[in-house]
Amino acid sequence: MEIKLDQIKGVGPSLLHAFRNQGIWSTYDLILNYPKSYEDFSITSLEHVKHKDIITVQGIITTELKMSRYAKSSPVSFKAKVLNETIDVIAFGRGYLLKALQKNDEVVIKGTYDLFKNQINASSVIKVDKKVPIKPLYKIEGVHDKTISNIVSTIFNEKQVNIFETIPQTLINQYKLLPRLEAYQKLHLPNSFDDVEKARRRFKYEEAFYLQLKLVSNQPSSHQRPPKSYDIHKVKDLIHHLPYELTQDQKEAVNDIFRDFKKDVASYRLIQGDVGSGKTLVSLLAIYATITAGEQVSFMAPTELLANQHFQYFSNYLKDVKIALLTGKTKNKDILKEKIKNHEYDLVIGTHALIEKDVVFANLGLVVIDEQHKFGVQTREELIEKSNSKDIIYLSATPIPRTLAMIAFGNSHVSIIKEKPKHRIAIDTRCITKNQIQRMYDDMHSAVIRKEHIFLVVPAITSTKVDDNIETVYDEIRNEFTAPIFVLHGRLSSDEKENIMEQFIYTPGSILIATTMIEVGIDIPTATLIGIYSAENFGLSQLHQLRGRVGRGTLASVCYLISEKDDLERLTLLSNTNDGFRLSEYDLVSRGPGDFLGVEQSGYLKFNFLELLKDYPILIEAQKNVRELISKPDFKTNPAYKYLNKYITESLKI
Template sequence: MKLENISYIGNKTAYILRQNNIWTPYDLVMNFPKSYENYNIVNLDEAKHNEVITVIGRILNIEHFKAKVHVIKLLIKVEKFQVSALIFNQPFLLKSFKVDDDVLIKGKYNLYSKEIAVSTISKNLSKKAITPIYNIEGVTDYMISRAINDIFTNKKVEIYETLPQSILKRFSLPSRVEMVKNLHMPETIEKLNYSIRRLKYEEAIEMQLKLQKGLLNKIIRLPIEYEIEKVREFISSLPFELTKDQKEVVNEIYRDFKKDYQTKRLIQGDVGSGKTIVAIIAILGVLTAGKQAVLMVPTEILASQQYETVKNLLTSYNVSLLTSKVGNKQEILSKLESGEIDVLVGTHSVASEYVSFKDLGLIIIDEQHKFGVELRESLFKKSESANLIYLTATPIPRTLGIAMFGDLATSEIKSRPSYQKPVKTKHFEESKLNLIIDEIVETVEKGEHVFVVVPAISSELKDFNIENTSQILRPILNEKLYILHGEISSDDRNKIVEDFSNSNGGVLLATSMIEVGIDLKSATLMVVLAAENFGLSQLHQLRGRVGRGDKESKFYTVSNKEDVERLKILERVSSGFKLSEYDLKLRGPGEFLGLRQSGVLKAKYLDFSTDYKILMDARKLSIEIISDESLLENPSYYYLNKILNEE
């Protein structure tokens, strides 16, 4: 059927719709509204910062005062919460409301101060005008709604079901026909949300099926026959006891070794939680089985540090470093291929095509989001069956973790070693900079090390950058000031870090490139200038550069911008996992997308900050479908199988 056969659609409207890739009645009904003008009541504990929300509550108290403008301040009880509703320049409303009135309020919500800047307030609690907004230029929403009503009234389209009845029943979802009707012609908020929930499940199931496809083609190998006594002896020889989290993750890795197929695991460790020693214990396991291991890290500075750590701990084995600057490259490659080298530590060089292993049993990639997909794939090809471990110090919100890494087993290391003291965190306004500089000087005079971090090398758009900050610090610190940024050559960067680390106190002025890769026990103070340019998770990564020894350490953020409340979260939250949830709520998933370069997070309906249960349900269902051949052959699973068979 043509578009012109639908009531209210003439030639001109049909032309515009075709320009928007809408060719048939089916295309039109599957073009869902972009938004709704409605009074959708939200749960306050799910509300996001600066989101326009609608709530119903009871007035507990009324105040009004004149600042620059007239303000009415209502204290409102909403569910179990109390929030303030601020009404600007509408003093006449004082006569309309009194204490104990139930009111409907719509406005922008401040998550931190628990305040709503009111745009609409009413005692009519039953507002239910829900108008679909299609945003098709040249065609009114009213016209589209009338056309869609004609399609359904006169049965001008057939909508096929894409999910089996068993799945609809299991998750209490509407049929596809009911969903489509509700999305275009919602009678109530409940019915609209009921249908949006189905859209979310459809999206989550498709996402998880694509992630879990690897389960259909497990790479079979013999279990890794490690010598557990040697591993236990090594762990007992360490000068510290592993934390509870470290012990659990080690056990999970060794359970992977016992499996008869290749495994892939993501280990998330908060900054300073001790991921490296867990990785070394994992490496030792495959070495006792007569296999080789490789550790790829993002920078030459970190590669050198990790090489020294691994070499000093695994003294019975041959450990080598491979970077673009290594001189005896041919000797290393020859010994690696013959099996004389047990562990290779390095940068992207370890994934080069000329690198070959005799029997690679374990691949570990540290901060894997720093590497491109092709580079990681080239390293995977070094072995057909080696176990894979990703390490990251960027905690990922649990919803995003399922969405991005649902195909990986996941481990978490949250607790820090007991000898490390909590880092004292404080936010300052720029007017206090002179006091901070005095503290920087005092810290250097004690022979300790300081990091000063700025958002740019040179920029008129940033209050602080390398150029103008060095002009402030150089006359005070002289030769005690070291400068590091991305435009300095790799060789020079290594030399600067080495000189800074070996100095008897000094200041390293740098961009955020130092968020990983510098492990300096004597670093006790970090100052981040123009901190409004950094996400909470990134600031937490930077904070992890101090407090790595047993001395008291401090982390200061400096900003004059309006997001002081966001930055002050760092003062009371020390967990990177909790901060990642804040970042997801405040800045969206874009803050974390670099962790996996793929289209898997192109979600239209899922909300990664709230839809954890839906993603978990979808993940469990996807694994069940892939693991059950009878389901794969069931006709009612046709559309789900189609997803699995897509290239």
């Protein structure tokens, strides 16, 4: 039973109005509205800090202070622990700190935060008295922090709130976690920062536990099936006739899949292949092995263009395999569907058309879903449900931070391909400002003469918020070049998009101006230059994906990032690395989870305490605990199961 705030001593009409404006109606609401920060400590963690934010933090110096005698201004540097995080601190022109401070001193640090270096460029470093009382800061408009603390103290002292336990007691004991009620008390009324840290540790695990409970419940159910009786000799013969030797990462991914096939339960696996790493080749071997076992395979691609590309790709390598293409444009669909039902086709490649109810397989043994995050959960499940004993392979060329992939799919169900084939040439990435655009134009003229393809990407079709859009860039390019120019964006019909892409592909020396819809899968070996306008509007992972549209063959390729000067520091990361997984981790920190996993994660990937990268050990422990918990026959009577929906809607504020 909830206790309304108007029943609490000290809460009058004006306070009640201020609380209700913040969505706080009961004592439970107020307790869940924990302090945003504490006195002299403007943030409780670095989780939500953006690059170049001015911040003030309180921490403990963990290393000896050092001064560089060779750098300009002789900066003093040291490391400091801020709650559970260690950051680098550098202070220019403050040599006096060498005598004023030492290791283990508690200090208040104010300065500019560098996200990519996890470093504060300090404007001040002040030693503080460790006995200074901690004052919670709630930042609720119209209400003094002291007033809230007094009300919260009254609520706890008079037991006017019901805080139920949400984690099995065995796990609380195992990890020495605070009970939920005590954790909230320490967040609101701490005696030390150690109290705050203990409370945060409890809630980090709680969020990790319920995230894993949600994710594990979304994973495909395991169905018993005999081990696949594939013909390993035929598979080895196919590998022998490939034009390139498999990279070590590809070999390990193939071995992962074949180990899955040897089990007596159907498996699911995420194959993550960075741009140009050859994940499709890995799926080719899995598909062929399944076909040699006498089973059918369905391969679903997000667009007709990609489905066509895959059809050509697999037809080239699997010349003796009967392959069908099923898309919205397929003629005589009824005849084709009847042949699929009669197992006259071994491999069926298609788009959403594959999930139509009258598409029935005789013996579907493997489902491959390309760019799985591009499909809705329901679409994927409808294809998967066409067979209860099939294996599932999800392909993703979008680098997902390893942490996210492991927590979502489980450590044993993820294969990562980072190594690029030896014949691939690294893409030259250059950061320029708009007034340096002629550099790109000069390279474009040369590419047109060589009859190579050029991509130009803009953030919008038409917009008053950005100067670079389809209309403005088209006008600029039309005045500069006589080469054929094509335009592609989301307002065109599916047929128009397909026709434009086909014309572009088959017109050497042409230019395509497009929105980000070209970021995935388009494979044109003669595409050697891409220019990305207003690059400050894109995350690093998305820029990396767009960059991957060039350099698909053996020709030297270049990517131009056109942005404002204050964004060049971030974009330099892209210039210095071709590792999409590293870039995705920067995006995870600076932009949030986004659509990395392709599930309805907008809710359950919003956390108040948990940090996906830094708290990886907590996530893995929680995953292990959840798997053990749900394997027990009495799981559905467990309080954790009963509390799941209530927790997600209330505690995570979803």
